[in-house]
Structures are given as C-alpha cells and as structure tokens.
Amino acid sequence: MSELLVVGGGIMGLWAALCAARRGMAVRLVDQQRIGAGASGGLLGALMPHMPDRWNAKKQFQFDALVSLEDEIAQLEAETGLSPGYRRTGRLMPLAKPHLRDIALQHAQDADRHWRAGDRQFYWHVRDEGPEGWPGVEAKAHGLVFDTLAARVSPRKMLTVLRAALLQSPNVEINEGCGVRAIDPAHGRADLGDGSRITFGQCIIAAGVGSFPLIDALSGPMKATSGTAVKGQAALLKAEVDPALPVIFTDGVYIIAHDDGHVAIGSTSENSFADPSATDEQLDDLIRRAALLAPGLREAKVVERWAGLRPKSAGREPMVGRHPDHPNILVLTGGFKVSFGIAHRLARFAVDEIAGVPSIDMPSSFVCRDHIEALREKHL
Ligand SMILES: Cc1cc2nc3c(=O)[nH]c(=O)nc-3n(C[C@H](O)[C@H](O)[C@H](O)COP(=O)(O)OP(=O)(O)OC[C@H]3O[C@@H](n4cnc5c(N)ncnc54)[C@H](O)[C@@H]3O)c2cc1C
Structure with missing residues (x-):
C-alpha cells in the first residue's frame, strides 16, 4: 500500500495520522523540528464555543466538534492509559x-x-x-x-497522548528533525531539508504556519498568500x-x-x-x-x-481537504485560535476524502478548494 505522508506534528497532523492509522493506512509523519515544536506545544488549551447567536454551518461544525471531543478523549485515555488533562x-x-x-x-x-x-x-x-x-x-x-x-485540555499532554496512541500502531512511522522543503505532486515525491527524498501516495499538509509556503508553491498564481x-x-x-x-x-x-x-x-x-x-x-x-x-x-x-x-489562513477560516489541482495533496491548517477543539473533526474529513467515504459535513468556507478559488479571484 502506498504511504500517506503527514507534514507536521502539531495537533492537526497528529489527529490526521491517528485517523489514517485507525483506517489501516500506512502513515509517515514528518516534522521539521519535533512534535509540539509549533503553536500546539503551548500552554493554554481553551476549548471555547462560538457565540450561540446567528447560528450557521460553521458554528454547528464547531459545536459538534466540541461535544464529540469528549468521547474521542475517553477513547484515547482507554487506549493509552494517559490523560490529556481534559475537563468540561x-x-x-x-x-x-x-x-x-x-x-x-x-x-x-x-x-x-x-x-x-x-x-x-x-x-x-x-x-x-x-x-x-x-x-x-x-x-x-x-x-x-x-x-x-466550554472545556479545557493541557495542550502538551494532548500531544503526548496522541503520540502514544500513534506509537501503538505498527503502520505509523514518525520522523522528527527534518522538514519537507518542496512537494512534487506529479511524481508523489517530497524533498526533505537534508537533501533526501521520500515518495507518497497521498500527502496531508498540516505544518501550521509552515503550511502556507508549501500550499502557495503548489497552487500556481494567486493574488495573495494562503495564510x-x-x-x-x-x-x-x-x-x-x-x-x-x-x-x-x-x-x-x-x-x-x-x-x-x-x-x-x-x-x-x-x-x-x-x-x-x-x-x-x-x-x-x-x-x-x-x-x-x-x-x-x-x-x-x-x-x-x-x-x-x-x-491564520487568508480567509480566516480553517483550510481543509483536497487541493483542487492535485488529487494526492490535502491541506489541514489555519485553525488559528481554535484548533484544539476542532482538529479531530477536520482531520477526519481529510482522511475520509482519502478513503473516499465522506462521514461529516464541512462548512464550505473551510474547504481548501473554496479557499484557493477565492485566493485566485481575490474576493477575500
Ligand atoms: C499563545 C497562543 C495561545 C493559544 N491558545 C489556544 C487555545 O486556548 N485553544 C486553541 O484551540 N488554540 C489555541 N491556540 C492556537 C493553536 O495553538 C493553534 O491553532 C494550533 O496549535 C495549530 O496547530 P497546527 O497543528 O496547525 O500547527 P502547529 O502546532 O504549529 O504544528 C505545525 C508543525 O509542523 C512543523 N513544520 C512546519 N513546517 C514544516 C515543514 N516544512 N515540514 C515538516 N514539518 C513542518 C512544525 O515544526 C510544527 O511542529 C493558541 C496559540 C497561541 C500562539
């Protein structure tokens, strides 16, 4: 089976790797520094809902995510015996x-x-x-x-628990200390910072602020950077x-x-x-x-x-799903201030797309295709 390459070991990349591993996919997660080196390795961990007025698809998505995270965490605790310090x-x-x-x-x-x-x-x-x-x-x-x-979780403990869950899977390899410099979707290849090259079947870009240059390089002319x-x-x-x-x-x-x-x-x-x-x-x-x-x-x-x-994506919303020009590239980033409450659902959407089995609705303003289209037409 060809491998799924996950670029970035923050909250987004870890959830993506775990969702994929649970589906039986072979996963390689690559982080240019180490898991938690980015924003996810912080201190806060607030899991905050949007205001309940002027209800829309985005608020419903976040609500469902905040409710479902409780069960996801219970499952992770049962699997790993570790606590991420979650409490509603x-x-x-x-x-x-x-x-x-x-x-x-x-x-x-x-x-x-x-x-x-x-x-x-x-x-x-x-x-x-x-x-x-x-x-x-x-x-x-x-x-x-x-x-x-609203709830809270310890960000660093959450990453520790996700890593522990990943390490239980024989399908997962984690490589820290060497990042992805460039992605060649046509040949399913990624160039790493140390000059080596790896191949992939599918690739999820979940590199936090490091995602945007990779996305821009893959997207042809756009009127603004993606984030x-x-x-x-x-x-x-x-x-x-x-x-x-x-x-x-x-x-x-x-x-x-x-x-x-x-x-x-x-x-x-x-x-x-x-x-x-x-x-x-x-x-x-x-x-x-x-x-x-x-x-x-x-x-x-x-x-x-x-x-x-x-x-923060140019459109301010998370950016998730298949790239419109490259069927083997997916994007999972732009969670800005709320990633910890929604990453599990965004990751599942991305992995569902790879598996070809959609299971959750995604607000259109989150979908990668719509972000890229807006960036090309610049109605942001
Ligand atoms: C002060 C502060 C407080 C916050 N408080 C909250 C909060 O209370 N609740 C909440 O939900 N969110 C909060 N956030 C936001 C949240 O931390 C981020 O939205 C989230 O961590 C982003 O996760 P990520 O996985 O997208 O990116 P990151 O956590 O940044 O992870 C990206 C990873 O990719 C790696 N990487 C980068 N480039 C490459 C490359 N080219 N190749 C390979 N690897 C690469 C990095 O080393 C990093 O490990 C806060 C952020 C800050 C800064």
Missing part, C-alpha cells in the same frame, strides 16, 4: 456593563435552541454570582455568563487553584486552571513581531490583568513564559 469546566465571562446583561439573556435563548446534541444540552446561564474570587468581586459587579459547553502567522504569548503560573473551576474569559484574557496545580494565562495577538519566540511587556500586562481579575493569582509564581505562531 465551562467558562465564566464577566459582564462589563449593565446593558450587556440583556444581550446575554438573548444569547441564553439562542443557546437553548442551538446547543443541543441528542439528549445532551448545554447552557448560557446569566448569573449574579460565581465561585468566590474567580473572578473577584469587582469583575462580577454586573453579573457574569456561565457557559456549560500568515499571528504571534501569541502566554504564561504558566504555579497556583493551587481548584482544577474544576471554569475558564475565565474577558476582553482577550484567558485564565485556565489546569489539573496539576498550574494556571495558564493568555494570550496576545500580534500581527507584526520581530522575534516569534520572544516574550515581552505585553505578556507582563496580561499577567497583571489576570491577577486583577482573579486576586488569588497575585502571589502566584510565573513558571513559564512562552510564545508561538498561530496559523
């Missing part, structure tokens, strides 16, 4: 102004209508009170929203906080209690930057804002400062 904690969002309460109450009705899956239902509660100090009194002066759909990098900084604090506490999210600040006595704080969103991996005063500011929101964090020690590059 819900999310608290302080209401900054009194009038936002009316809007939130409307959203509660929207959630009531749309956040249903079989006999399960998730809520957008509007409340006056939350857990003590989480957030502090000032932040909840006008009340808060508690959504019961860019948006830098983000985050921090990890040592704090004995109840790991069952919901994610706090307000005005760009996330506070996430993880299972192991750590709290993650994020994230900046930077379109221009000199050093992709440096942290600076923008992160200091985030940490300060987080401590104002959750006073229990004021004395907490910062144990890690981290920065990474999010893959």
